[in-house]
Amino acid sequence: xxxxxxxxxxxxxxxxxxxxxxxxxxxxxxxxxxxxxxxxxxxxxxxxxxxxxxxxxxxxxxxxxxxxxxxxxxxxxxxxxxxxxxxxxxxxxxxxxxxxxxxxxxxxxx
Amino acid sequence: xxxxxxxxxxxxxxxxxxxxxxxxxxxxxxxxxxxxxxxxxxxxxxxxxxxxxxxxxxxxxxxxxxxxxxxxxxxxxxxxxxxxxxxxxxxxxxxxxxxxxxxxxxxxxxxxxxxxxxxxxxxxxxxxxxxxxxxxxxxxxxxxxxxxxxxxxxxxxxxxxxxxxxxxxxxxxxxxxxxxxxxxxxxxxxxxxxxxxxxxxxxxxxxxxxxxxxxxxxxxxxxxxxxxxxxxxxxxxxxxxxxxxxxxxxxxxxxxxxxxxxxxxxxxxxxxxxxxxxxxxxxxxxxxxxxxxxxxxxxxxxxxxxxxxxxxxxxxxxxxxxxxxxxxxxxxxxxxxxxxxxxxxxxxxxxxxxxxxxxxxxxxxxxxxxxxxxxxxxxxxxxxxxxxxxxxxxxxxxxxxxxxxxxxxxxxxxxxxxxxxxxxxxxxxxxxxxxxxxxxxxxxxxxxxxxxxxxxxxxxxxxxxxxxxxxxxxxxxxxxxxxxxxxxxxxxxxxxxxxxxxxxxxxxxx
Numbered sequence: 341x342x343x344x345x346x347x348x349x350x351x352x353x354x355x356x357x358x359x360x361x362x363x364x365x366x367x368x369x370x371x372x373x374x375x376x377x378x379x380x381x382x383x384x385x386x387x388x389x390x391x392x393x394x395x396x397x398x399x400x401x402x403x404x405x406x407x408x409x410x411x412x413x414x415x416x417x418x419x420x421x422x423x424x425x426x427x428x429x430x431x432x433x434x435x436x437x438x439x440x441x442x443x444x445x446x447x448x449x450x
Numbered sequence: 451x452x453x454x455x456x457x458x459x460x461x462x463x464x465x466x467x468x469x470x471x472x473x474x475x476x477x478x479x480x481x482x483x484x485x486x487x488x489x490x491x492x493x494x495x496x497x498x499x500x501x502x503x504x505x506x507x508x509x510x511x512x513x514x515x516x517x518x519x520x521x522x523x524x525x526x527x528x529x530x531x532x533x534x535x536x537x538x539x540x541x542x543x544x545x546x547x548x549x550x551x552x553x554x555x556x557x558x559x560x561x562x563x564x565x566x567x568x569x570x571x572x573x574x575x576x577x578x579x580x581x582x583x584x585x586x587x588x589x590x591x592x593x594x595x596x597x598x599x600x601x602x603x604x605x606x607x608x609x610x611x612x613x614x615x616x617x618x619x620x621x622x623x624x625x626x627x628x629x630x631x632x633x634x635x636x637x638x639x640x641x642x643x644x645x646x647x648x649x650x651x652x653x654x655x656x657x658x659x660x661x662x663x664x665x666x667x668x669x670x671x672x673x674x675x676x677x678x679x680x681x682x683x684x685x686x687x688x689x690x691x692x693x694x695x696x697x698x699x700x701x702x703x704x705x706x707x708x709x710x711x712x713x714x715x716x717x718x719x720x721x722x723x724x725x726x727x728x729x730x731x732x733x734x735x736x737x738x739x740x741x742x743x744x745x746x747x748x749x750x751x752x753x754x755x756x757x758x759x760x761x762x763x764x765x766x767x768x769x770x771x772x773x774x775x776x777x778x779x780x781x782x783x784x785x786x787x788x789x790x791x792x793x794x795x796x797x798x799x800x801x802x803x804x805x806x807x808x809x810x811x812x813x814x815x816x817x818x819x820x821x822x823x824x825x826x827x828x829x830x831x832x833x834x835x836x837x838x839x840x841x842x843x844x845x846x847x848x849x850x851x852x853x854x855x856x857x858x859x860x861x862x863x864x865x866x867x868x869x870x871x872x873x874x875x876x877x878x879x880x881x882x883x884x885x886x887x888x889x890x891x892x893x894x895x896x897x898x899x900x901x902x903x904x905x906x907x908x909x910x911x912x913x914x915x916x917x918x919x920x921x922x923x924x925x926x927x928x929x930x931x932x933x934x935x936x937x938x939x940x941x942x943x944x945x946x947x948x949x950x951x952x953x954x955x956x957x958x959x960x
Contacts, residue, residue: 359854
């Protein structure tokens, strides 16, 4: 049974059963902490309205582009270069094939 | 009939594909039933071949011989067309059979009749024939023929939506690059045929000693196949192709990429195993790293859900290349961690087929329901399509290698194996996975979370059947990985790792 569940990686092993047991334990602990929390939350009141930076927002949609915005901004120069690389121009694609061809020829014949 | 299973797995879809338009003229239901029968026969044959190979060893099937096991013509020369199924080819056949069977209910409902459902089914069945042929053939020229069958059928599928403009453009780019791939592969075959006068894989493997012509042919094989496996920097066709093809057919396109990867392993390990230098292994490892990193970064820049998943699919090719590449680098010394990494790379092929297959089907379901895949227009679909949202989340987490899902089970083998070759390799692989997780969390949030979006279209039952089976597969592979690794993956990895002598002996005797 244990061999059915476990994979051995040479230096250790991975057993999903142990992971699931650990995750369940953590979940139970989290639920316990949550159950000990404050109880003055009221549904359908102002408590449920979202606030962004202290400002009330009428359309509280967080767009996909907002998520990891900082990461995307930081990577903009790199992403710009990568986008330019994926130009959509077939000549460029064939050009890269020639680069690969040259590399494998050098490697195999060198 | 069972002794003919390897050839039936190829012949039935090949002939069955051409029968689809004829049967559609009689009645659409007969056509659908016929395609179902073809798919079931292929899946059954793939399962039977795998069971037989894992129990009895390499299965040789010779066409034109009085006895299908008669490999050598008088004079001791393998001249006939031969299918050679070892554990690795059986593993590839299982992936193809499984994916086509699971995606079938989705495909049956996804493309309406007025958009050319008959043509779509025909191309899908022909693509399956090519994939099965590439998996089982023991002959280089036949491998080339099936490579071309897959290329043509795949490009037909990619350019299927001619009215969109983008699809024919993607198909045009893909067919040109696939054409280059096939051309260089054929040139390599011609060099070896000119040198040795044979096309049989085992015979060539026995002859190849690393001469100039052998090495030239190796370079041409590599150049040709690297295009088809979508390795960076010749991966450009893949995001376009996966993004533009009908979602129901994209899982099969992913398997098509994987079978090219299988072909690369077959040539590097079985044909050239004894005459390889570690530089080739390092090339595969380097391109694997480049592929996973570039594709993960490019996924972040996408606003189209289909293209985002497509880049995710390309990044996974990098993991497979890294895993098996570590095995290639260490082939001469054969340390334990080389086999561990190879098991990870090969196991990841199966996991990738399920997770990426599920993601593409989810994208198809979203497009079916909302008529768009643009993340800037989507949102809140989790309320109307909770099943699809759950499947997308499950597949995205599996793809990013979150435990206890199947992606983690294969990635941990790749991480550990590659880390022991060089810690930098393992670290880059982990970082790329973390990055991919961020990208898919963003995609999930963009498409499924947020204020409720109205979904007026009811999804067909076939969609949920395909999604459900793939989701269960992801969970099962993740929760009981040991069984699959021991029973399917390890024999496949060993067939490449030190099965070369057995492969040669099975065909050539001795």
